[in-house]
Amino acid sequence: MGFFNRIQNYFSSTKEGPLPSDAEALRLDFKERYNNFKLLISANNKALEIMADIERTLKGDKTFGMAYIKARCTAVSVNVFRMIRKMERLAPGKYEALPERYNAIQNEIGSILSESRTVRDDRLIIPLTDIHVELSDIVGGKMANLGELKNRIGMNVPDGFSITVAAYDLFLKDNDLQTEIDRRIQSATLENMENLVALSAEIRQLIVQGKMPSVLANEINEAVRQLSEKSDQPIYLALRSSALGEDASGASFAGQYHSILNVSTENIFSAYKEVLSSKYGVPALTYRLNRGFRDEDIAMSVACLCMVDAVSGGVAYTCNPVYPSDQSIFINAAWGLPKSVVDGSISSDLFVVSRTPEVNIIRSDIVHKERKFVCYPEEGVCRIDLTGEDTAAMPSLTPSQILKLAELALKIEAYYGSPQDIEWALSNETSAEFHILQCRPMQQMNPEDNPGRETIHLPDMPETAMASGGITASPGSASGPAYIAEKAADILGFPDNAVLFVRQALPQWAPLLGRAAAVVTEQGGFAGHLANVAREFSVPALFSLPGMLEKVETGMTVTVDADGLCVHHGRIESLLTNRKASHFLMLDSPVHRMLQRVSRHIVPLNLLDPDSPDFRPRMCTTLHDITRFIHEKSVQEMFNFGMNHHFPEKTAKQLYYKVPMQWWILNLDDGFHAEVKGKYVKIDNIASVPMLALWEGIIAVPWEGPPPIDGKGLLSVMFQATANPHLNTGTRSKYAERNYFMISRQYCSLSSRLGFHFSILETSVSERAAENYISFRFKGGAADQDRRTRRVRFLGELLAEFGFRSDIQSDHLHARLEGVDAGVITARLKMIGYLILHTRQLDMIMSKPAMVLRYHDKFRNDIEKIMNS
Amino acid sequence: MNQGRPTVLFVDDEIDFLNTLLKRMSKRGIDVRGAGSGEEGLRLMQKSKSDIIVMDVRMPGMDGIETLREIKRQWPLTEVIMLTGHASLEAAREGMELGAFDYLMKPVDIDELLYKIEDAFGKVLIQQKKIKRLEEAAESKHT
Structure with missing residues (x-):
């Protein structure tokens, strides 16, 4: 403690101006500042990179899940936090409103991310006789529909009960599974199928190995006992998933979850867990990812229904599922349980029934049905090959059965008021009866x-x-x-x-x-x-x-x-020729909407103009605003610190290139080969790789018009530009008045004012390709708004042709390039150097389209020549 | 105190992940050690100090945040990088407030992690130099 105070006192004492013996300490102080600045810049780049990625993802053409959103939000927050901390080190106490704004934005993002289902009903088990469609958010849509059919339309639905969403939540909570599942999903790289398969297996294993909470186990046993009392034989159950979210926005969730048929009562717990675990089966995981469903929105309730040992079964659609303008009823049927029709494992009979003027069979396609599924007496389902020519070739429904089923289907459709997809079974008893096992609205194709x-x-x-x-x-x-x-x-x-x-x-x-x-x-x-x-x-x-x-x-x-x-x-x-472009299924999905909502607190940039009175911490409403603000101020703080210190070695030097130039250079760290004692630094003493590249671009092609006032070419332009009296309005900081380089070996920022154009370039180039970048901001003045806008568009397009991402808001251009090799960066820096000097030529021609085109070609040619030199 | 090469302690309860990381990092010239829990990490630190710690957040027993708090209390000059599958605004916030150097999300690009370690080591070196200077200054006053 005392030790650190001493360090602090030691360094703060240097603020009065260094004694010669303190030079070494001051040098160290500079080094530390520069290191903080470097880390700030790297956090800034990371934050911008994530924001750009969020914007790309929002286009909806690639799949992502909640794990993506959480990881991106966390990463961008961490980096902005780091920027705030580093800024605090560079300018202690100066921008105190920043953490406040940051917290407010964080809270907004956090509250969106932590929104969750609210379960209003905490019953773990609900008997089918008490279920109706209003309970769909606790028993799932599938089970709610069955309750509706049984209790309100009087349809024949097997008796049973629901193990509710509250039970699912309890199971996860008791076993502390959700966080672990989220963690594994986030850590996996899901682009490749192999990882997805492995992830699925791991998570399903976690669920299957989970312990049944004792209160849930007791309630299930009690429900089973009550069901058994109604029957004179031992009962067998079918366990089917009835998940939340299945009925959302035209999504089918078809066939993702397991149904387990003919389960004996003693094995109900393991069957229950298996059905739950199918939420993380490969089909379900892929589907949620492709359709943008949030993992936590899909809670699994499980429908437990008495098993119907069917003589035949299948699916009925109340209109043509492929061509919906055809209103006929389509019935698929096979021998035994409907399972084979639903899972597509065998071919089935097709009966088409017209509805007007009355139900009438208009087509029967009877196929050779090679096998059927039936219940084993003890437990489970077996497959029987149908060898007898007769059975295999016989229609699986009689004409009167077909008409009866069609009428049932129409009754259900009439009740719901839309075409339905109905799974049915014909029971094996003497008085053969149709049972409805599942019913849902048909997926409507356009x-x-x-x-x-x-x-x-x-x-x-x-x-x-x-x-x-x-x-x-x-x-x-x-x-x-x-x-x-x-x-x-x-x-x-x-x-x-x-x-x-x-x-x-x-x-x-x-x-x-x-x-x-x-x-x-x-x-x-x-x-x-x-x-x-x-x-x-x-x-x-x-x-x-x-x-x-x-x-x-x-x-x-x-x-x-x-x-x-x-x-x-x-x-x-x-x-x-008629192939329609595949549509983006992510758009408007729950996950996509969630990303859109959080991104509003992250991505938009409102703080555009550093000269505006609104450019201050209080006006930051997004994380992007904060990064923009801090970045601008950090560069200025670095500059001011260098300028205000009476430490000869560290003050700004004037560039000496043939003659003294109107360009000043502040060495942040290791930007010079040798220490400079005097006023000037020569170009061959510059060690900064990016500055040298930039300089090469600046001097590559002589200025050729409009003719400079004194006609002395490049040098005179540079003198003239910085002598422009319009710039000395007294309102700008020193930083904005001159052409300043701040450099280290790998870093360079250049703030320049040539004529009325103001540009800020920042770049870092090293062997870390992932961290290399160029950021170029340009704002041109001295023309009407229309010409200014066209000028930045001209520049933006040119930069885009060379791989930059250009963002134009009003007459501000911001172009970025990142994550490329050092060679590419230095080539592009030459290009920027050229542009900084030559953009002035654009002033007079911006209103003449033919000239614009000619200049575009000239610029392009020049640039290619320079970059290849 | 090592001038050229950072000593790094990796703490993660996923042993497969930990071993892969140790192997890949030592191939890149990092002086590595591994611990399977927060408690073990602290024991190893007691034996000999590492410059950098790369640590998971969600671990059984002492979790990453608790361990971080303890590390920063005992060894304030050691830089800690959190590396986790637990993307949570609150945990990240808490870790950063406690002085973590960064909070990275799994899966992490191995080069990105390496750069982070180098950056953290840069900070460590500057702190070490400052202290050394201070000690020298204190000594020269005495003499």
Whole structure:
């Protein structure tokens, strides 16, 4: 403690002016200041880089999750915090309002990030008989709909109960899982599929190994006991996910979560945990990422329903799922449990029923059904091969059953007032009855995207065709290299924009659809999960083409025409003309909206003009404002400190290049080769790499117009510029009046005023490519607003042609280039040097477009010559 | 006190991650040690001091923030870089208030981390020089 006070006193005593013996201490003091400044600049660059990244991400063409948002917000906050701390070291007590503004902005960001679901109902278990649609935020949409059907429409729905969202929250909290899950998601690099698969496995493991909270276990046991009392036989349950957020903004969440069928009561806990863990299955993780859902918004409630041992089952749509203008009822059916229809593992019968004037079967496509799923008597579900020609080939519903089911479906549609997607099962009892297992609004495709074409028609075989027929599961056409996936591990090698070929339309392939050009299957119908996801992502899908995988090879270029029911060899341009641009699914998603809201406190820049009276800490309303303010002031503080110290070695030197020039140089650290005692520094004593590059650009091409007043070329321009009486208004600081370099070996800032143009350049160049940057601000005066704007646009475009990011607000230009090799930086610095000197030529020509073009070409040529020299 | 090469202590409860980091950093010429917990980190510091500590935030037992507080109390000249999968405004804020050199998010680019270590070491060196000068000044007054 006393030790540090002594250090402080020692250094503060130097402020009165150094005694010769203190020179070494002062040198050290300079060094420390410069080091603080360097760290401040590096934090500034990092913060700006993150802001630019946030802006790019907001365009919505790449996927990101909450982990991205949290990591970016935290990183940008940390860097702004570091800037404030360093500023405090450079100018103690001078900008006290900064931390206050920073805290206020932080609080805004923090409160947006920590918004969470509020659960108003803390019941862990709710019996189905008490459930209706208003409870969807506690039992999930799926279960709420079932309760509605059973209790308010009187439909036949198996009895059961919901393990609610409150139970899910309790499970996570008791096992302290959420923070751990968030941490793992953030630490993973999700661009590659392999990492995603590993992450999924880790998190699912954490959940499956979690302990059931005892209060939850007791309540589940009690619910099971009450269900058992109603039945004279042992009961078996189906556990299905009924997650929150499934019904949001046209998202299907099709097939992401597990359903576990025919669970005996003693295994209910492990089945429950398995269903919960499917929230982190690969399909669900990918889907949330691709569609921008927040992990924490998706809470899993689980529907526990008595198992229906079905004689047949399937899905009914109350309109054509592919071409919605067709109002017919589409029924997919298969023997046994509806599972096979839903997961797309086998082909199923299709019945189409018209609704007017009365329900009438207008088509029956009976397929050969190779197998069925039925319940084992003890537990679980088994697959039985259907060998008997009769059963396999027989329709899985009778005509009267079809009509009855169609009527049920229409009744449900009428109740909800929109087309519905209904999973059903026909029970195995003597009085065969339809049970409704699930019901949700149909995903509505935009009819304009899919002008009604016949779903099923047999096309003529064109010469290019390699296979034709099947079912349009998602409309459109696309071309790309074929990729055959047979086993789960094959998803790892799937290249972007390939055409996916698989045997069965299983949900496990869904994670690839965000990157696939099209998908083709040998089995499966448009009612399956994969078909749903394909439609949602606008990926053309052609299903049910038997023998397809034997006809195609991975790598071969193919064109899939899902509407025309055909797979072609090669790329058929004529089929691709209607291909619509894939839309950005992230836009308007919950995660995207969240990023947009936090970014309003981070990215916008309101503090534009350092000369404005509003350029002060109190006016900072975003993190960008704070960085802009601090950066400006830190450069000035460094400058003033150098100027005010009566320490000959550290005062500004006048540049001597052939003659004394009107350029001053402040050496921050190691910018000179040898110490300079006198008034001048010669150019060959400059050690600053970026300054030398800049200087090379400044002197490369002689000034050629408008003719300088005294006609003496370059040097006279420089004298004349700095002698301009308009600049000496007395309101500006010394810093703004002259052309000043502040340099170290790797760093250079140049504040220059030539004519009426004011520019600030800052750059750092070293072997750390990631930290290299050039920042160039320009504001031109002495012209009307219109010409000033055109001038900065001219410069901005020119800089953009050479890789700069140009940002223009009114007549201010800010151009940045970063993260490139030293060689690129020095070449670009020469360009900037040239521009600083020659921009004055633009003054007179800005109102003449032809001249502007000519100058653009001249500038470009000059610049290329200089950079290559 | 090492003039050329910083001594760095890495503290992380994820042992695989820790070992990879140690391997990659020693390949880049950093003098490394590793600890699997905050407590172990403090024990190692007691034995011999490191210039820099790179430490996780969420760890069982003593967490990164607590450990940071203790390190800054006992060894104020050691610079601590937090490196974590725990992106939280509050934790970052607390760490920075306690004097962490920086708060980095996993996954981190290995070169970026290396630069951070170099920057932190630059600060350490200046502090060391200042103290040395002070000691010399105090001595010359005595003599």
